[in-house]
Amino acid sequence: MTAQNLLVELFVEELPPKALRKLGDAFGGQLLEQLKAQGLAGADAMLTTFASPRRLAAHVTAVLARAADKPQSQKLMPVAVGLDAAGQPTPALLKRLAALGADASAVPLLQRRPDGKAEALFHDSIAPGVSLVDGLQKALLDAIAKLPIPKVMGYQLESGCELPGWTTVSFVRPAHGLVALHGSEVVPVQALGLNAGNTTQGHRFEASQSPVVLPDADSYADVLARDGAVIAGFDARKGAIVQQLAAAAAQVGGGARAIEDDALLDEVTALVERPNVLVCSFEPEFLEVPQECLILTMKANQKYFPLLDAAGKLTNKFLVVSNISPADASAVIGGNERVVRPRLADAKFFFDQDRKRTLASRVDSLGKVVYHNKLGTQGERVERVRSIARAIAQQLGGDALAQAADTAATLAKTDLVTDMVGEFPELQGTMGRYYALHDGLPADVADAIEDHYKPRFAGDSLPRNPVGIAVALADKLETLAGMFGIGNLPTGDKDPFALRRHALGVARMLVESRLALSASALTRMAFDAFPPGLVQDAAAALDDFMVERLKGSLRDGGYSAAEVDAAIHAQQLGDWSTIPSRLAAVRAFAALPEAPALAAANKRIANILKKAGEVDAHVSEVLLREPAEQALFAAMNAVVPQADAQFQAGDYTASLQTLAALRAPVDAFFDGVMVNADEPDLRLNRQGLLKSLHAAMNRVADLSRLAS
Missing domain, CATH: 1.10.730.10 (Isoleucyl-tRNA Synthetase; Domain 1)
Known part of the structure; x- marks a missing residue:
């Protein structure tokens, strides 16, 4: 049977950018799986997926027009039930054969085979292979049904469609086109009220042809790029953006480089069909605002790539990935510069307003912020963290360190009630450090205010000084003890309070910073910080939880389970610094x-x-x-x-x-x-x-x- 390459494309309205890559991979993966299951594609079939803002597509190699016929054997019934004493077929057997499209003439051809302790009759036949039309129809509908769609929307089919009356269709976005090509032949399948053809749409403004005619499955990407001005492949488009970002930064000179952010790069790749990177700028006076604020607002709100200088400091230039390539880009550049200016002005306003009040003056405001309905306010929580931080710091460095840790713990959460963090919660801790330095606090205290959230994620750095270590340990231990004490534990993959991350952070600080502290004494200290009766004593359960996180961390670090068990079992919950x-x-x-x-x-x-x-x-x-x-x-x-x-x-x-x-x-x-x-x-x-x-x-x- 002739095998040719297959191309399937769904042309839709703009897909959700953060889910685009996953949708493209899932669409192609499910198509291939179903084609293989039906015998239309072999084990060596190669899959290439395409995903752009307005299309999901898959290219599969060596797909058959019809699957090979397959021998099949179907158990009918026990011999004693199907044949009478004279060996003649019973009515039950004849009825079963009729259901299979056979008659009494098939009886002599039935096979007798052991079935448990008795014999059964089996009907052997050849099942014709499925046609590509039928197989692809099933595969396409299955692939659409199993897409990991973040949110489904319903829409009505356009009038004039072949389906009678008004029909509501549910999909991630309204679909407007379907392509199915086996070699150069259209496969007449249907989905979402659409009939498959060999035409699609290119770029909204820059396509040289509309519609774009696809001569065969293999020319999809090339023809779409040439006639439709669309780079269909997600990775190809992403690679083009990376190259253009580097070229634009080199054009600026001075060792400038675009900020690295894989999540932003993926999102921008999912927003454009043919990228065009442009250099923009803003007024230098905005650089008086902490660069973290400016970078966050440009990345999160505008999807821009800020430019850093050779020393890693923010410049007043940024890169925009445009979806159009006009001969004169000045209007596009000017428009983006006008859009970003109010964002930066807001950040400067928040920064200036926040500095009019000290962090110390904001401590009382934490008493009005609810932390958890069973554990009280942020103000009450701060007092518990202070108690734990002082005790830890006393063991690590005596009175001076204990006093510094107490100051840092008192002020660590105060930036939560500032305007800047209210607008950009991701900056909590970071802004606290800036405001602490503005208030004249010692650098180690200011650093600790920022660092007490660390490590925020796997591979993140640890707090940079002993004050930060003490407050970070206290903050995480208080969270762990509080949540364990009210029975708010992680279940399966659900961990809304990030308790696994907190426990891993404690383990990393104890081990990597070589702290001569007893893990079990720390958990005991954390529970003792709570007023009597507020939480249940779950110190033993928390100890076990901590040990498991430590083991997992060490195994991830390359040690075998036996090596980890040997080292930890000897040490148990004592001083983890020697591990x-x-x-x-x-x-x-x-x-x-x-x-x-x-x-x-x-x-x-x-x-x-x-x-x-x-x-x-x-x-x-x-x-x-x-x-x-x-x-x-x-x-x-x-x-x-x-x-x-x-x-x-x-x-x-x-x-x-x-x-x-x-x-x-x-x-x-x-x-x-x-x-x-x-x-x-x-x-x-x-x-x-x-x-x-x-x-x-x-x-x-x-x-x-x-x-x-």
Whole structure:
């Protein structure tokens, strides 16, 4: 059967830009899946998707005009039901055959095959392969039905359509055209009240032909670009924008570069059909406003690309991705400059007004802002964060650090009641820092006000100084304790209060900043900051939650589950600052030839001690009767002190490698000594020897977790 390439396009009104790429991939992916399922496309069929503001399209290679016929076998009924004692067909069998389009003449051709404990009759036949028309019709309707549409709209079909009366259609946007080409032949399918053809529409203003006639499936992108002035491919259009942004920045000179923002780039790609990047500018006096404000308003409200200089500072120029390419672009440039000016003026007004009041004067206003209906106001929350921050800072740096952390915690949320953050919530923390510096506060306090939200996302930087660390820990711990205390826990993929992110942030700060703080003591401290009766004590559940987030973070960092479990199980909820060193030691130990045997021995020892119950680690040398236990005791006396000294010095890798010398005496012990001897004194002494060995070998990590 002849295989040719297939092109399907839906031409619609402007699609939602933030969903465009996902819609294009889903449309093409579902078409291909259905074509393969029906035997119209093979496993090696290649898919190319297209997505522009007004079209979704897919190109599939090697699609058959008709799928191959398939043998099929259909179970009819048990032999005892279908045939009588004389072997003649029963009425039930004849009725079933009639339903399949066969008659009594098919009875001799039926197959008898085992079916459980009895035999059944099977009707074997050849199922004709589906035609491309029928198969594509099903695939197209299925692809449309399964699109991840953010919001469906209903519209009525245009008068004059072939469907009688008024028909309401539901889709993401009104559809106006359908193309289905198998090679150069139109596939007569229908969807959304449209009949497939070989014409589409190009750019609204710059197409050289209307409609654009597509001669065949393979020429889609080229003809649409030539006659329709449209770059149909999402990635091709995105690449063109990236090149033009770089060229425009180079034209400005001085090392200028467009700000990097993948989400903005994707959104702009979804807004234009043929991009044309233009250089615009605004008045230099607006640069007195913090650049974060100007960048945010240009990106979020106008979809512009601000230009930074070689030092990373904002310039008074920005780049616009236009959807038209006039010979004289001055009107387009002037229009965009007029549009952005009021936005920048608003930002300057907010900044100037906010600085007329100090952050300290805004503290009382937080008492009028509801944080959570079960946990009180932001003002009450700030007091809890202050309490936790002071206690953490006291442990990290004494009175001076505690005082600085208290000041930062008191003011950290005050920018929430400023005009700038009211207009741009994304700037919370950032504006607090600017206003704190304007108020004359120390730089470390101002930095902490901005940094207490960090890390905001995976891979984000940590607070830059100890004040910020203390306040960031306190802020996240208060949120975690409060939400756990009222039972507001994450479920499945739902985590409205970002508790997983907060817990991961705490874990990262403890581990990466090497803070000598007990994780369990921190959660206890957080719950103690709440007034009695306001929340339930869920410290144990929060501890487990924190450990799981820590494990996940370390596994994401490249450590195996066994390595992570070994390092964390030994440390539990104590000081997490040593975990990186423990992990490095575990990885180095696991590479030693002695590691598997010692890990298995540790697992065996743990099981013995667990069954023995309470065991004293004391060993009486007089009761060591067997040569193997005497040798192990001697080896431990020679090796363990050195390993302990290395452990105390923080050289965990060397400590574990020193202990690896115990492999031979440990193996000999288990080969030649019965631990659970009949004599109570011998049994307890041998258990004590193992208890001492277990304690020595598992100070760095629980080596039994490495056993396979």
